[in-house]
Amino acid sequence: MAVERQSLLSRSPRECVARLCGCLVPALVPPLHVAVLYYAWRQFARSVDKHYCTCSCWDTVFKGTYESGVASYKHMYFNATKNSMKIWVTTVICIISLYECVRYLVNLLLERHMRLSMLTLFLSSIYAHYYSWWAYINYWNDDFYSQWNHQMFFTITELASTVLVLQLADSRKFISTRKALGISGIALLHVLAGGWDQFVMNVFRGAGHVHQVVRDLGLMVPDLLHVVLPLLEVRSRMRVVDKELAKELILILIFIAVGFLICSQL
Template identity: 30%
Template sequence: MILSVDKNQFYSQIQSVIIHILSTMFTTLIISIGLVISTQISGYHLQNVYFSVNKNDCTCNCWDGFFRGKYSRGGYKIFYFNYEKHIIILLSIILFYSELLRQFLLKIIIKKNFILLLLIPSIYSNFYGIWTIINYLNDRDYYRMLKSQIFFSLTELIITYIFYQCLIIKNKIQIPIWSIYLLFIISFLHIILAFGELNFDQFVRNITLILSDLINLIWIIIKFIQYPQLRPNIRTIYIWLFIALCLWSFYYIVCQFRE
């Protein structure tokens, strides 16, 4: 009997390891494909397109080489990083968002919670924003657009979590009413701010970035129609309009995009 229990526990552990490995591989694949697709949508700089990398005779004086330890700097590397405090931030961001994506995939594939597919545009927006922050930090571009992107990325992460909670709650009446209003306010604010700053020459990219906010707003409107008790009264509308005004003011005072 004990042997049977141990055997079942062993198989359960093996299954967990396999699921973790496969989900990690799948997550890495999605991030890699998403990175290529988003770059294709945004476009390439001509200098990068026509620049040829010589892998046989490549030197770089812009990295300290400390991660090589006692070994020499050598030649061409697939990736480089310097021993700076920002590398900790960059690695933390990558690991954090990668794990969130892995858990999201497990929710859909293992638990077959397919309603969460509505979060796919939000995932794209989150990773686009985080990849942009990583590039700003990597380029040491701290003052021009970093604060603006941090504002968008943090608020995007917040409403993604709220929308996730709204989707997994079966009885929509049990959804905290404040979370629906906050979801509405931030999503609407994203659209207003985005139209004021995004480059309209890149229409496809612009639409993909605000698609998650549009889905949030449409979902909320549908729920307001289905459940009248979720609709705000006049006093509540004024309160949340004031909150929206505070967020809008905070953005333009502290985080505004600067050329």
């Protein structure tokens, strides 16, 4: 009994640190994003007179009898619509997911069971997931859906890759060649699709604006890391190409080819 109590006490500080980090990351990422935008695009901003600013397209539902008609200045407006509900539910799911992922990884780090290559991959993928969340918020908020299917393809495959990364983040777990190739294959698909889609045009040919170049680099560099690092983890097994490995390589190549064809049609 005394041993169990001591074990619980020794785990408590680690769990507190893990929970704190889990809260800080989702709390700080959006403000940092807005701060960067404010710094980069401040020449496009305009001063708002809070005393005379009004909004005539707000349904005022959440204010009830306190305010109706043309509304005065608010720091945040939201209408009582289905899209507002979708934005809220998606945001809650993303925040909880990010919190749990960070808490899990911090616990592994404090317990010294972290596989650093997988931690690197997870950290590098935060921007891609945040970009997806922000894209869907804008799609629903603007009622603009022409890029929906294209973005959904990248989101689903990115989530599948991150699930594998989180599974392999624990150094006590064996890295199978199949899972390593799965991560690398998805990333290679992203590299090909992203390069075909806009990376070459925006970055190499210089057709993109600064924010587009930064965005494309922020998506491409993590994908390249996802291609290389898993293969380095299993490089000793990759030197001997047996029948099982050959079959897995063929399956990954088929997946990349089919995925690229699907993505190019979206």
